Amino acid sequence: xxxxxxxxxxxxxxxxxxxxxxxxxxxxxxxxxxxxxxxxxxxxxxxxxxxxxxxxxxxxxxxxxxxxxxxxxxxxxxxxxxxxxxxxxxxxxxxxxxxxxxxxxxxxxxxxxxxxxxxxxxxxxxxxxxxxxxxxxxxxxxxxxxxxxxxxxxxxxxxxxxxxxxxxxxxxxxxxxxxxxxxxxxxxxxxxxxxxxxxxxxxxxxxxxxxxxxxxxxxxxxxxxxxxxxxxxxxxxxxxxxxxxxxxxxxxxxxxxxxxxxxxxxxxxxxxxxxxxxxx
Amino acid sequence: xxxxxxxxxxxxxxxxxxxxxxxxxxxxxxxxxxxxxxxxxxxxxxxxxxxxxxxxxxxxxxxxxxxxxxxxxxxxxxxxxxxxxxxxxxxxxxxxxxxxxxxxxxxxxxxxxxxxxxxxxxxxxxxxxxxxxxxxxxxxxxxxxxxxxxxxxxxxxxxxxxxxxxxxxxxxxxxxxxxxxxxxxxxxxxx
Numbered sequence: 001x002x003x004x005x006x007x008x009x010x011x012x013x014x015x016x017x018x019x020x021x022x023x024x025x026x027x028x029x030x031x032x033x034x035x036x037x038x039x040x041x042x043x044x045x046x047x048x049x050x051x052x053x054x055x056x057x058x059x060x061x062x063x064x065x066x067x068x069x070x071x072x073x074x075x076x077x078x079x080x081x082x083x084x085x086x087x088x089x090x091x092x093x094x095x096x097x098x099x100x101x102x103x104x105x106x107x108x109x110x111x112x113x114x115x116x117x118x119x120x121x122x123x124x125x126x127x128x129x130x131x132x133x134x135x136x137x138x139x140x141x142x143x144x145x146x147x148x149x150x151x152x153x154x155x156x157x158x159x160x161x162x163x164x165x166x167x168x169x170x171x172x173x174x175x176x177x178x179x180x181x182x183x184x185x186x187x188x189x190x191x192x193x194x195x196x197x198x199x200x201x202x203x204x205x206x207x208x209x210x211x212x213x214x215x216x217x218x219x220x221x222x223x224x225x226x227x228x229x230x231x232x233x234x235x236x237x238x239x240x241x242x243x244x245x246x247x248x249x250x251x252x253x254x255x256x257x258x259x260x261x262x263x264x265x266x267x268x269x270x271x272x273x274x275x276x277x278x279x280x
Numbered sequence: 281x282x283x284x285x286x287x288x289x290x291x292x293x294x295x296x297x298x299x300x301x302x303x304x305x306x307x308x309x310x311x312x313x314x315x316x317x318x319x320x321x322x323x324x325x326x327x328x329x330x331x332x333x334x335x336x337x338x339x340x341x342x343x344x345x346x347x348x349x350x351x352x353x354x355x356x357x358x359x360x361x362x363x364x365x366x367x368x369x370x371x372x373x374x375x376x377x378x379x380x381x382x383x384x385x386x387x388x389x390x391x392x393x394x395x396x397x398x399x400x401x402x403x404x405x406x407x408x409x410x411x412x413x414x415x416x417x418x419x420x421x422x423x424x425x426x427x428x429x430x431x432x433x434x435x436x437x438x439x440x441x442x443x444x445x446x447x448x449x450x451x452x453x454x455x456x457x458x459x460x461x462x463x464x465x466x467x468x469x470x471x
Contacts, residue, residue: 047306047307051305051306059306059372060366060367062367063369151369151370151371152371153352153353154351155307157307
């Protein structure tokens with residue numbers, strides 16, 4: 001692929017796990033260190049890449065100035081450097097402000113893997129990750145104006161990322177005709193890892209012979225990643241979250257969400273959930 | 281470069297008779313550490329960007345200002361009273377310090393510290409730099425993209441005399457490490 005490959009997802013949908021598997025697969029199924037740069041992926045909202053390419057500090061800029069400049073960063077990188085790292089993005093594929101461009105220019109994107117997870121499980125993971133209540137996380141997922149790492153009393157590690165609501169996020173990527181997109185469901189990563197990761201690898205043009213794939217899956221089991229975080233910490237964990245790799249079980253929402261909470265999500269996102277096979 | 285000056289993304293503080301340079305990317309705690317040292321009575325010589333003279337045999341820091349810019353959470357934690365923000369819509373504030381160094385004579389550089397974030401098993405504190413200092417320091421040059429386009433990526437920092445020690449500071453995103461690091465710098469460079 002000649003352009004950038006994007007691993008896109010709504011937060012807490014399993015992109016870290018997929019990155020770990022791809023990283024291991026590239027190394028023939030080797031064990032992974034979660035604190036190393038998994039699969040050489042760079043974050044679309046990495047402020048240090050922005051600062052380096054733009055030659056100024058995003059911390060001195062407003063959110064709109066940053067949003068205006070972000071597509072230019074990737075254009076500059078594409079011009080300056082023949083290397084095309086994979087890009088991890090939580091941004092919706094939407095302009096963050098009217099009249100603005102999407103953060104990643106579509107003409108630079110060779111392909112997208114969009115990782116999606118049942119929003120009823122996402123909401124629980126989201127709440128733990130950001131130290132919020134489930135109801136607050138639910139509000140976030142319903143908010144069409146939601147922005148991750150928005151201006152705050154502190155300097156966030158990443159640049160502001162416009163998420164919109166969970167449904168709009170999903171639709172923004174899946175309905176973008178100008179993108180070549182392969183959808184990976186978190187639940188399939190768990191239930192049918194070989195077939196799911198093999199298909200993702202094939203989409204990316206990676207060799208995934210059976211043995212290497214099995215080794216990669218074994219090396220990146222949830223319990224293994226969780227134990228590694230327990231031992232060494234994880235640099236993507238939010239400061240107020242006790243751990244990043246917390247539960248990971250598909251369908252955990254049945255024992256955690258109240259009927260009213262599940263119903264609120266289903267009512268708001270039912271159409272997109274049905275499209276992805278997440279029955280009410 | 282042609283003027284014998286290098287601009288680093290760094291803050292600088294006078295400890296004793298020398299300048300201690302605190303370099304690093306955004307969010308690595310340069311200004312926070314400079315402010316914490318200021319609270320201990322050390323003069324802040326530069327914040328965010330510092331200029332080092334390299335035309336002579338010893339590197340000398342050119343004092344630029346006596347202020348620091350801090351995000352609200354840091355300012356409140358360190359007890360700096362908030363005024364108007366640097367820019368509307370941003371929660372970043374500028375604090376003039378009682379000592380001004382603008383226009384003062386350049387000071388010899390005692391050491392350059394590259395500030396990083398400690399993750400996992402890495403132990404926070406002041407320590408020896410891993411690997412070659414030149415590329416790591418080159419990454420801290422202000423306007424590096426332009427410098428790299430014009431010449432060798434490492435050329436700007438090759439002007440810094442090799443006698444200037446380069447170390448690293450590792451800290452977590454908690455204020456718990458701050459006092460330890462302040463203490464370590466004072467122990468190395470004088471109270």
